[in-house]
Amino acid sequence: MSDSLQKKIQEICQSSNNDRARMMDIVQSVQKEFGCVSSEAMNLIAKATKSHHVEVESVVSFYSFLSKEQKGKTVIRLCNDTVDRMKGCQEVAKALSSELGVKFGETTSDGKITLEYTPCIGMCDQAPAALINDVVAPNLTAEKVKEIVKNLKKGVDPSKLSLGKGDGNNTDSLIGAAVRNNVLKVGDVIFADNDSGKGLENALALKPEEVIDMIKVAKLRGRGGAGFPTGLKWQFTRSARGEQKFVICNADEGEPGTFKDRVLLTEKFDLLFEGMTIAGYAIGASTGIIYVRGEYAYLLKFLKSKLKERYDQRLLGKNIKGKSGFNFDIRIQMGSGAYICGEESALISSCEGLRGDPKTRPPFPAQRGYLASPTSVNNVETICSVTRILEKGSDWFLSIGSTNSSGTKILSISGYCKRPGVYEYPFGISITDLLNDVGAEDAKAVLVGGPSGQFIGKNEFSRIICYNDLGTGGSIVIFGPKCDLLKAVDEYMEFFVEESCGYCTPCRAGNILLKKKLEEILEGNGESADLDYLQSLGEGIKKTSRCGLGQTSPNPILTTLKNFKPLYEALMKPQEKGMQPTFDIRAALGDAEKAQMRKSVLYKN
């Protein structure tokens, strides 16, 4: 065992107080330092944190950004999401591969650069994009890639690459990213100017129960997709038994096609921190955690500095704003590349330093969440709305939006359209109006809510975005007249197969079976009974899966079967001579014919 490894790992573990619950931070630091978490390192971490080698391995092996095998000092992760493929990521991939002289999944022979694919990194409005270590490289072309690789080979640090110019806070020296915000529609709630600090001030003038009542009266519902009433969740958490309570902000937007939280974290962090503080006051929590997806690591330094500013201004810490006894701290927990961690109980597992397996429910997090304490998990946008409700009042919030869906919804719009970006609409906007705004009047299909949502066709474009009709976490992907919709469906199924945590049978195995059958059909080997097979298998997976991932993963198939069935039917071959279409008689006879040096008498063609 090398002494330097031992010393460094002890240091890393100590900086997290040798706390096993901070395993994520520890293994992330080790990965960053050594390019892997080796078996030897696992032993050292296990020893320092009083856990077991296999427990460390279980965490490391779960997350895409961590690995037991050595990776290059620089890791290039090209996003191959469906939108990136629409925008030419294959060309970029080819260029990367040939410039580096390695295939995807490999490391250059000098061991310096690793090339990988990664699913959606939250940059669909500036696709194709890649992550170079933590640095975002948007709007890539084959030409740009050549330049980037040339510089990386010369030893240029990824943060010093010239990748273009960002806007807003992306130009801040602590971010310095080429990312653009692309906020193309400013609504009344989130992106409108706000009176910073007023929401918290108003909250602290009320009793905690009154704050919860305000949220209830405003009828705020969760913006993450499930739409659970926020006030009720807070009430459950407040009234649950437990000495310590927690507020967790879910900033793990991983749904392909969504990127609004990226912009909120960049520009509206104050609205978010203030809302979390209000939540802490309302439910009686003294700790808040923001779980930020690993893909947004480029924002970490900036967010930390903004948190520090709030501590300096007594907006965080002890006796906040002079309110005696109200203490609230916020820490940031970085993820490491796992879609499932957007599921609230998996997110809690991850915060606890475990693999991101969803937890058994009941008990729900409001009763027994982070470290077995009552916990309220809320989406970024939800928490930002809270601040505004406390600032401007419940009635104001109720007056925006549609029946039973108060307030605004921020949509991440990408794919086939002239103006991809972030749009904040009052609830009740129709898909037709939305398509006009973004420049996609001739769209063939719209994927509402990302692949876990639904594909809808032209005859449904008059439907509206709200909790009673098209509910969505905010991902809107538009498909043009010429796109191959079923290919996209296949790509999304690949995504779910990759991202299933594997805990339960139907999601782990069922999605693979769905994808295999779909592939057969796409290859022209399908028969009409296969559509019933897809339907019944898909429904079965939804019914029996343990968490939201498996309960929605068959949606790309099921909603296209419902709304675009002719696309499937067009692929069906007429059956010949009572044979199954999957059976290839020529291939079956091939070897025998070769041996006999003559064609079959019965099957000549």
Place this chain on the structure above:
Amino acid sequence: MSEKTVIIKIDGIEIKAKAGQTIMQAADEAGVYIPRLCYLKDLTPHGSCRVCTVKVNGRYQTACTEPAVDGMEVENKTQELEGLRRDIIDMLFVEGNHFCMFCEKSGNCDLQAEAYRLGICAPKFPYLFPDRDIDGTHPDIFIDRNRCILCGRCVNASRDVDGKTVFEFVGRGSEKKVAVNADAKLGDTNMALTDKAADVCPVGAIIKKRIGFAIPVGKRTYDQKPIGSEIESKS
């Protein structure tokens, strides 16, 4: 735990449950069998196989994890649920490599027994032919991951009963597997033949060496009576 009694209905029949019991526990005591694989009495319910999926007031839940609540209406033995269970068991068969007739666990295997009970003769899904490894390094215990159904019984038993954490899951999705607490193999761990974890595997994935055919095929547990019979004989 409170001894308060709650009444739930399973397939229209009222049964009594103690407050705090799960549907599975209440059903077992009342002599109603709900098919299951990952559940084992006295271990923390894992809720991963999903075979015990029932319909509770119209919603799909696993009986092993769902608490019994007064007035609950539970559907168990319906055509729909049995179909879903058959599909899940089918998935487990094609996801691993199971050759019942040659496996030394045959006749004592819960997966095989549930398949027979639910009337599965041949899988309806295509085989996935996974590449899985075996581990024979331990003097007394053999791991064949081709059989593993990821039920988590060994993980829970070793951690919670034996206090050893010999096993834990690694990887995710179809790459998920049971790993051992060592750089490489089971032989390097402190696993003992007397551990609870050596006893709980429902299939032929963790087996004790040298006792495989001590009881001949035909005279084994499920050769005599179908799985679940001992529970049903209580009613």
